[in-house]
Amino acid sequence: MDEITESLLRQISDWDGKFKGAYNIRVDGTCAGRQSSENISILNKEDNPGLEIHIRPGTKGESVSIPACVTHGNVDDLVYNDFYIGQQADVTIVAGCGVHTETGEPARHNGIHRFFLSEGARVKYVEKHVGTGKGTGIRSIDPVTEAFLEKDATLEMDTSQIGGVDHTVRETRCTLSEGAKLVIRERLLTEKKQNAKTNFTVTMQGDGSAADIVSRSVAKDESRQEYVSVIIGEAACTGHTECDAIISGKAQVDASPRLYARNEDAALIHEAAIGKIAGEQILKLRTLGLTEQEAEEKIVEGFLS
Amino acid sequence: MIELKNISWTTPDGNNILDDVSLILPDKKLIAITGPNGGGKTTLAKIIAGILIPQKGSILMNGEDITNLDVTERAKKGIAFAFQQPVRFKGLTVRSLIEIASGGGISGSALCDYLSQVGLCARDYLDREVNSTLSGGEMKRIEIATVLARKASVSVFDEPEAGIDIWSFAGLIRTFEALRKNPEGTLIIVSHQERILRIADEIILLNNGKVAQRGSGRKMLDNIVSSGNASTVCIKKEAVIDG
Numbered sequence: 001m002d003e004i005t006e007s008l009l010r011q012i013s014d015w016d017g018k019f020k021g022a023y024n025i026r027v028d029g030t031c032a033g034r035q036s037s038e039n040i041s042i043l044n045k046e047d048n049p050g051l052e053i054h055i056r057p058g059t060k061g062e063s064v065s066i067p068a069c070v071t072h073g074n075v076d077d078l079v080y081n082d083f084y085i086g087q088q089a090d091v092t093i094v095a096g097c098g099v100h101t102e103t104g105e106p107a108r109h110n111g112i113h114r115f116f117l118s119e120g121a122r123v124k125y126v127e128k129h130v131g132t133g134k135g136t137g138i139r140s141i142d143p144v145t146e147a148f149l150e151k152d153a154t155l156e157m158d159t160s161q162i163g164g165v166d167h168t169v170r171e172t173r174c175t176l177s178e179g180a181k182l183v184i185r186e187r188l189l190t191e192k193k194q195n196a197k198t199n200f201t202v203t204m205q206g207d208g209s210a211a212d213i214v215s216r217s218v219a220k221d222e223s224r225q226e227y228v229s230v231i232i233g234e235a236a237c238t239g240h241t242e243c244d245a246i247i248s249g250k251a252q253v254d255a256s257p258r259l260y261a262r263n264e265d266a267a268l269i270h271e272a273a274i275g276k277i278a279g280e281q282i283l284k285l286r287t288l289g290l291t292e293q294e295a296e297e298k299i300v301e302g303f304l305s
Numbered sequence: 306m307i308e309l310k311n312i313s314w315t316t317p318d319g320n321n322i323l324d325d326v327s328l329i330l331p332d333k334k335l336i337a338i339t340g341p342n343g344g345g346k347t348t349l350a351k352i353i354a355g356i357l358i359p360q361k362g363s364i365l366m367n368g369e370d371i372t373n374l375d376v377t378e379r380a381k382k383g384i385a386f387a388f389q390q391p392v393r394f395k396g397l398t399v400r401s402l403i404e405i406a407s408g409g410g411i412s413g414s415a416l417c418d419y420l421s422q423v424g425l426c427a428r429d430y431l432d433r434e435v436n437s438t439l440s441g442g443e444m445k446r447i448e449i450a451t452v453l454a455r456k457a458s459v460s461v462f463d464e465p466e467a468g469i470d471i472w473s474f475a476g477l478i479r480t481f482e483a484l485r486k487n488p489e490g491t492l493i494i495v496s497h498q499e500r501i502l503r504i505a506d507e508i509i510l511l512n513n514g515k516v517a518q519r520g521s522g523r524k525m526l527d528n529i530v531s532s533g534n535a536s537t538v539c540i541k542k543e544a545v546i547d548g
Contacts, residue, residue, distance in 0.1 A: 216396070244395060284392040287354060288406045288451060289380040298405060302397035 001032065004071045004100050004132075012096025012128045013067040021063035024051055028070060029077045040064050040091075050080035050112075053093075057086030057118065065094040073105025073137045082114045085121040085153075096128040099165070101137035108140040115146070117153035117180075125157045131164030140167040147173075149180035151206065160187040161196065162304060170198045176237070178206030186215040187304045190223035190251070200229040204237035204266070213241040218300050219251035230258045233266025242271040246303060306332050307353060307459055307491065312362035314348055322348045323359070324514040332458075335485045335492040337505035337522070339529060344511040346495045347389065350463045353493065354386035355379035366459070383490070385457035389464045391448035393436050399447055400431040406454035419450045422483065424476040442473030449480060458490040466498045478504070499530055 001009075005027055009015040022040040025033040029049070036042045039059040043052045053064060070077055083093060093115075101107040117123060131139030147155050161168060174182050182202060190196050202211045211231055219225045231239035243255040257270035277299050285295035307330040314323040323345045330336055338346050351357040353364065355376040363372045366382060374382065394402070403419055404411050417427035423446035433439065435447060445465065452460050465477055478500050484492060485504055494501055502508055508525040510518040518525065 278392070280388075280392045281394055283356065283376065284388065285405060286376040287356075287380050287386045287388075288402075288455065289377060289408065290405065291377050298401075299394065299397065302401060303395055305396055 001027075002071065005032070005069050008069045008071070008098030008100060008130070008132065009067055011130045011132075012069075012098045013065050013094050014063075015065070015067065019065050021065065023065040023067075026066070026068040026077075026079065028072070028075055029079075037062060042066075045080055045082065048080040049078065051082070053081065053083045055083070055085045055089050055091055057088055059086065059089040059091055061090065063092040063094065067095070068097045068109055068111060070099040070101075070107045070109050073101035073103040073107050073135075076106075076108045076110075078110045078112075080112045080114075083116065083123075085115065085117045085123055087118040088120040089118075090122040092124045092126065094126045096126075096130075097141050097143070098130045098132065099139045099141060100131070100133040101139060102133045102135050104135045104137045106138040106140065108138075108142070110140075110142045110144075112144040113146070115148065115155065117147065117149045117155060119151045120153060121150075122154045123156070125155060125159075127157070127159040129159075129161040129165055129168070131166065138166045139164060141165050142167075142169045143171070145172045147175070147182070149174065149176045149182065149209075151177050152179040153177070154181040154183075156183045158185050160304070162187065162189045163191070165196075166194050168196045170196070172198075172200045174200075174202045174211070176202065176204045176206060176209035176211065178235075179208040180204075180206060181209070182211040182213075184211075184213040184215075186213075186217075188215070188217035188225065189220075189300075189304060190217070190225055191220040192223060193221070194223040196224070197226045198228070200241070201232070202230070202239065203232045203234065204239060205234050207236040207265075209235060209237045211237075211239045211241075215243045216303055217244070217253070218246045218304060219248070219253050221249045221251060224252045226254045227272075228256045228258070229270070230260065231268055231270075232260040232262060233268050234262045236263060236265035237267070239266070239268040240270070243273070244271075244303075245274040246277055246300065247274055248276055306330065306367055307493075308365040309349075309353075310363045310365070312349070312352060312359045312364070314345075314352060314357060314359050322514050323352070325362070326511075326514070326516055327362075328509065328516060328519075330459075330491055330493060332491055333488045334506040335481070335488065335494065335504060336507045336509065337502050338493065338495045338509045338511060339497060339502060340511035340517065345514045346511050347463050349511065350386070350461045350493065350495045353459070353461050354384055356386065380455075383458035385452045385455040385460045387448050387452045387460070387462040387465060389467050389495075391444040393439070393444065395434065395436050397435050398432055399435055399450075402435055402447065402451055403454045406451040407456075411454070415454075419454045420447075422453055423447070423450045423480055424473075425450070440470075442469040445469050445473060446476065449477070453484075456489060460490060460492050462492070462494045462496075464495050464497070466496060466501060474500075499526070502526055502529065
């Protein structure tokens with residue numbers, strides 16, 4: 001494993017020379033290491049490039065990491081990973097992605113992840129995206145996440161892209177059955193001429209289902225962000241979607257939280273706020289001894305943490 | 306020691322808020338600045354902290370001219386400031402705010418001490434965001450905790466009693482009483498509140514941008530209360546504070 005791969009793995013996963021649980025490391029479209037466990041089996045997909053990951057019913061406290069790295073330009077990696085989580089399992093899935101290019105050629109990773117959560121399953125899904133390297137080569141990460149939650153299943157998705165990715169389109173679609181719960185926390189940072197689009201669509205089909213989607217983003221320089229979040233309530237359900245953005249320089253942010261109520265017992269809320277860092281926040285931190293620049297950095301760091 | 310020499314400050318539209326104010330604020334004393342609304346109290350506090358720069362006059366700290374130092378530079382010199390309306394931050398936690406205030410590298414027990422001094426339990430608050438989910442009273446206490454964590458030689462509190470509930474006010478009085486017993490530096494409190502003035506070593510009465518009166522706390526208090534320049538609390542509130 002070369003230095004670039006190791007550096008990317010440290011940034012996008014909990015790798016510290018090794019993984020604690022089951023794992024599959026994908027580097028430039030090929031498998032660079034794999035370990036299944038007694039309860040988590042990782043298999044090659046037969047119809048497409050990618051993995052089938054089966055987690056046994058009742059598996060508790062285990063984790064599976066499937067980091068993907070693109071370490072040089074002129075790579076366009078496409079992967080399909082399917083996760084089948086058994087009844088009452090309670091696991092953590094880490095699926096980071098890092099793209100690196102120095103040559104001026106583009107590097108892209110497109111991960112299509114599908115999650116099938118059986119009744120009562122609980123999943124914490126952590127997704128970190130970074131781009132590294134010098135040069136003008138475009139670094140792109142275009143993830144697609146689809147999740148199907150059966151009765152009383154819970155998916156907590158923590159997704160972040162903190163720097164270095166020039167172009168991203170992030171598609172997330174979830175369907176919730178009776179009593180299912182979805183929590184999404186997204187953090188995004190764009191700078192220079194980077195471009196990020198996020199589309200969430202959540203359909204609550206079962207009574208007692210709930211979705212809470214919160215996106216925080218910082219857009220600097222000439223970067224552009226577009227956020228669309230659609231919550232569809234087809235049953236007696238609760239939904240909340242929130243987009244909060246800090247904007248600076250010549251950046252542009254479009255935010256469209258949308259609510260579609262298809263049942264009189266659907267209780268749906270949306271919030272969106274876009275603005276620059278408040279002057280009084282900088283002033284407060286300056287009274288604590290920080291310079292203006294240090295204060296801005298702290299505010300952004302806290303906002304995206 | 307802070308020395309203000311002939312300080313004047315006028316609003317952009319020409320209102321004279323401070324007019325040739327000269328004061329010496331000695332070390333290790335609790336000094337209350339009081340007076341009617343619009344008298345210049347908050348402006349004076351902000352001028353000490355460097356948030357406002359006077360158009361005329363100079364400010365000395367231990368003999369050094371700090372008039373042209375900005376907010377950050379004054380903070381580094383050891384001046385702390387508690388805002389009348391504490392600022393809320395989405396994302397920044399109570400822990401990170403106090404860590405920044407302390408200059409970093411603060412132990413868990415020290416964090417806990419600062420919060421307990423303002424009547425908050427670290428376990429309940431350290432990882433909470435300093436955002437709109439906190440009440441006005443909680444915000445005020447956290448604001449004061451950040452000033453305590455600075456271990457500043459001069460701490461300025463701008464109307465600490467403003468906008469808080471009676472329980473928080475009772476705790477606030479106890480915090481200032483404790484600070485007065487073990488002063489690590491000069492405490493300057495802008496306040497209308499008689500219960501705060503009562504614990505001051507010295508009281509300065511500002512009116513129409515000038516020092517109208519100044520003297521020891523005990524001597525000044527009766528005059529100020531009888532002239533209507535301080536607010537008293539009702540008997541029920543007194544019972545809570547003393548309780």
